[in-house]
Amino acid sequence: xxxxxxxxxxxxxxxxxxxxxxxxxxxxxxxxxxxxxxxxxxxxxxxxxxxxxxxxxxxxxxxxxxxxxxxxxxxxxxxxxxxxxxxxxxxxxxxxxxxxxxxxxxxxxxxxxxxxxxxxxxxxxxxxxxxxxxx
Amino acid sequence: xxxxxxxxxxxxxxxxxxxxxxxxxxxxxxxxxxxxxxxxxxxxxxxxxxxxxxxxxxxxxxxxxxxxxxxxxxxxxxxxxxxxxxxxxxxxxxxxxxxxxxxxxxxxxxxxxxxxxxxxxxxxxxxxxxxxxxx
DNA sequence: TTTCACTTTAGAATAATTATAAACTAGGAT
DNA sequence: ATCCTAGTTTATAATTATTCTAAAGTGAAA
Ligand SMILES: [Mn+2]
Ligand SMILES: [Mn+2]
Ligand SMILES: [Zn+2]
Ligand SMILES: [Zn+2]
Numbered sequence: 223x224x225x226x227x228x229x230x231x232x233x234x235x236x237x238x239x240x241x242x243x244x245x246x247x248x249x250x251x252x253x254x255x256x257x258x259x260x261x262x263x264x265x266x267x268x269x270x271x272x273x274x275x276x277x278x279x280x281x282x283x284x285x286x287x288x289x290x291x292x293x294x295x296x297x298x299x300x301x302x303x304x305x306x307x308x309x310x311x312x313x314x315x316x317x318x319x320x321x322x323x324x325x326x327x328x329x330x331x332x333x334x335x336x337x338x339x340x341x342x343x344x345x346x347x348x349x350x351x352x353x354x355x356x357x
Numbered sequence: 358x359x360x361x362x363x364x365x366x367x368x369x370x371x372x373x374x375x376x377x378x379x380x381x382x383x384x385x386x387x388x389x390x391x392x393x394x395x396x397x398x399x400x401x402x403x404x405x406x407x408x409x410x411x412x413x414x415x416x417x418x419x420x421x422x423x424x425x426x427x428x429x430x431x432x433x434x435x436x437x438x439x440x441x442x443x444x445x446x447x448x449x450x451x452x453x454x455x456x457x458x459x460x461x462x463x464x465x466x467x468x469x470x471x472x473x474x475x476x477x478x479x480x481x482x483x484x485x486x487x488x489x490x491x492x
Numbered sequence: 493t494t495t496c497a498c499t500t501t502a503g504a505a506t507a508a509t510t511a512t513a514a515a516c517t518a519g520g521a522t
Numbered sequence: 523a524t525c526c527t528a529g530t531t532t533a534t535a536a537t538t539a540t541t542c543t544a545a546a547g548t549g550a551a552a
Contacts, residue, residue: 238517238518238519238528238529238530239518240517240518240529240530240531241517242530242531243530260508261508261509262508276531276532277531277532277533278532278533279509279510279511279531279532279533279534280530280531280532282508282509282510283530283531296435298433298434298435298487299433300431300433302437302439302507302508302539302540303507303508304437304509316473316475316476316479318479325476327473331471331472331473332469332471332472332473333469333471334467334468334469334470334486335468335469335470336466336467337466337467337488338451338462338466338467340451340488340490341451341460341490343492344451344453344490344491344492345490345491345492346488346489346490346491347489347490347491348488348489349486349487349488349489350486350487350488350489351469351484351485351486351487352433352484352485352486353472353481353483353484353485354481354482354483354484354485355475355476355479355480355481355482356479356480356481357478357479357480373497373498373499373548373549373550374549375498375499375500375548375549376548377499377500378499395539396539396540397539411500411501412500412501412502413501413502413540414500414501414502414503414540414541414542415499415501417540417541418500437508437509437538437539438538438539439539
């Protein structure tokens with residue numbers, strides 16, 4: 223995703239485009255590749271990148287607002303920090319625990335041949351594949 | 358796993374079989390089916406089950422000791438609590454977010470037909486499939 | 493029995509996240 | 523343009539999960 227109209231993106235999802243939200247949205251969404259981050263890492267990068275300082279609470283608020291609006295997804299990663307993902311389509315991940323880095327895998331690059339049926343009254347919502355890497 | 362010799366299990370992994378460890382190990386390992394739990398849920402269940410109270414710190418210590426010894430594995434689940442698993446073999450999970458319940462899937466019940474090759478100098482350590490359920 | 497490294501424990505400390513409530517502001521109404 | 527107000531930001535406190543600390547307790551070797 224690149225050079226999208228940030229203001230439209232925010233307005234169309236009912237988010238008032240404040241200075242902070244626009245700054246964070248530009249940082250997150252005006253890029254070619256998927257971006258995976260924690261609130262802590264995002265905070266550090268924003269602090270480096272920008273002059274105006276944004277409160278940590280605002281970063282939490284904004285990331286949650288973006289997630290609720292469907293502009294970010296959450297990825298489960300070992301450890302106690304929450305990871306977010308600018309790729310909101312259905313996809314999978316490599317995880318390199320050495321570097322604590324996530325790498326996207328396109329949904330079409332993994333084909334599952336055999337899968338068990340869901341238990342009792344349940345249905346399958348989605349399937350996530352997580353490939354751990356080593357050296 | 359059932360009616361295993363708890364004392365042997367502990368001693369063979371260099372863990373002195375204290376009253377607390379034996380009690381926790383019996384609770385965790387003397388059962389037919391896999392048991393998935395958080396430290397909090399384990400603590401509650403142990404409190405109900407037993408007369409002698411075990412300190413929360415001891416439960417943390419013991420669970421980590423068992424994990425290090427290879428008697429427990431850790432499962433990544435949405436949320437900020439750490440989940441543990443008495444099934445230490447390679448396997449997969451259904452996850453029912455309604456009930457926050459994990460259900461084991463035998464490794465052989467999922468067959469992956471197509472998988473991308475690992476990036477640059479990396480190798481694939483293992484593949485975890487996580488199937489989210491809905492009603 | 494004595495001894496001591498290992499273990500347990502209560503409580504303090506830390507880390508991530510969420511809640512609070514006062515100050516600020518985007519943007520529609522006047 | 524100015525007013526008004528619901529929505530937003532912010533500093534700080536609170537909460538939650540987990541780890542640390544250091545004092546007291548204990549398994550088991552000798
Ligand atoms: Mn996690
Ligand atoms: Mn988790
Ligand atoms: Zn991703
Ligand atoms: Zn399991």
